[in-house]
Amino acid sequence: xxxxxxxxxxxxxxxxxxxxxxxxxxxxxxxxxxxxxxxxxxxxxxxxxxxxxxxxxxxxxxxxxxxxxxxxxxxxxxxxxxxxxxxxxxxxxxxxxxxxxxxxxxxxxxxxxxxxxxxxxxxxxxxxxxxxxxxxxxxxxxxxxxxxxxxxxxxxxxxx
Amino acid sequence: xxxxxxxxxxxxxxxxxxxxxxxxxxxxxxxxxxxxxxxxxxxxxxxxxxxxxxxxxxxxxxxxxxxxxxxxxxxxxxxxxxxxxxxxxxxxxxxxxxxxxxxxxxxxxxxxxxxxxxxxxxxxxxxxxxxxxxxxxxxxxxxxxxxxxxxxxxxxxxxx
Numbered sequence: 001x002x003x004x005x006x007x008x009x010x011x012x013x014x015x016x017x018x019x020x021x022x023x024x025x026x027x028x029x030x031x032x033x034x035x036x037x038x039x040x041x042x043x044x045x046x047x048x049x050x051x052x053x054x055x056x057x058x059x060x061x062x063x064x065x066x067x068x069x070x071x072x073x074x075x076x077x078x079x080x081x082x083x084x085x086x087x088x089x090x091x092x093x094x095x096x097x098x099x100x101x102x103x104x105x106x107x108x109x110x111x112x113x114x115x116x117x118x119x120x121x122x123x124x125x126x127x128x129x130x131x132x133x134x135x136x137x138x139x140x141x142x143x144x145x146x147x148x149x150x151x152x153x154x155x156x157x158x159x160x
Numbered sequence: 161x162x163x164x165x166x167x168x169x170x171x172x173x174x175x176x177x178x179x180x181x182x183x184x185x186x187x188x189x190x191x192x193x194x195x196x197x198x199x200x201x202x203x204x205x206x207x208x209x210x211x212x213x214x215x216x217x218x219x220x221x222x223x224x225x226x227x228x229x230x231x232x233x234x235x236x237x238x239x240x241x242x243x244x245x246x247x248x249x250x251x252x253x254x255x256x257x258x259x260x261x262x263x264x265x266x267x268x269x270x271x272x273x274x275x276x277x278x279x280x281x282x283x284x285x286x287x288x289x290x291x292x293x294x295x296x297x298x299x300x301x302x303x304x305x306x307x308x309x310x311x312x313x314x315x316x317x318x319x320x
Contacts, residue, residue, distance in 0.1 A: 022217060024217055033220065033286060036221045039218055054201075054203075063196075071194075083295040085246070125194070137297055
């Protein structure tokens with residue numbers, strides 16, 4: 001029997017164990033461009049280990065709820081940031097590490113927000129709900145940087 | 161008397177002297193997530209010099225055409241990537257360097273595309289036309305990294 005998860009709106013506080021939410025702060029850190037632009041500065045803890053930073057684009061097929069999954073993955077050598085190139089909602093699935101395996105997963109709905117997964121954080125595959133175009137800032141470099149874990153029992157994310 | 165510029169659609173070939181266009185290639189470099197996602201890999205020539213990569217958000221006030229400007233700037237110590245967090249059009253203004261000063265500017269209209277300005281490229285301030293939310297990947301580090309140049313005569317970008 002499947003187990004179910006209900007997604008919560010993505011907030012910096014709830015997401016802190018897994019990574020950074022890339023969203024506007026209450027006020028900009030600096031105003032630039034003659035007052036026309038606020039800079040919300042240095043929002044993610046980037047870590048590329050022995051590699052370097054790269055920007056790639058991900059073009060993912062949208063999914064819908066209920067969404068069933070039994071695969072989580074992590075990148076042991078670097079952080080991975082996802083920036084939606086749209087304003088539509090997308091699903092974020094993460095899990096704490098428990099002795100080298102993913103623990104109880106959590107689901108969030110992001111909208112108008114990016115995320116930066118900290119190095120080694122268990123997460124689901126990219127799951128847009130409407131528009132699948134994302135910029136990804138992650139590690140480019142030699143060596144294996146993907147670890148996958150197939151769950152014994154699937155989880156299903158259901159609409160709230 | 162103002163001089164006028166007519167913006168062209170943003171293409172990788174036309175933009176190559178200034179930087180990289182962050183857009184999907186004709187085909188992904190790799191298919192991931194059980195076939196659900198295409199990865200268009202490592203699209204920009206990032207350069208953070210003596211600093212490190214950071215992700216910031218820019219919240220800019222939208223402008224409209226005709227758009228008049230007399231200020232260009234560049235970042236001598238690093239590249240700067242702009243990723244729109246929306247699908248609406250935005251204006252990109254760049255100029256070649258001519259002996260330490262900006263030469264004849266060029267204007268482009270981007271939509272569903274990001275850009276990565278190569279280190280030291282002259283450019284205008286961030287000029288969204290509808291939605292002003294952008295993720296910016298640029299250099300975080302010590303030392304001055306902004307050079308501004310006020311043009312003797314303004315330019316005006318007019319609608320095509």
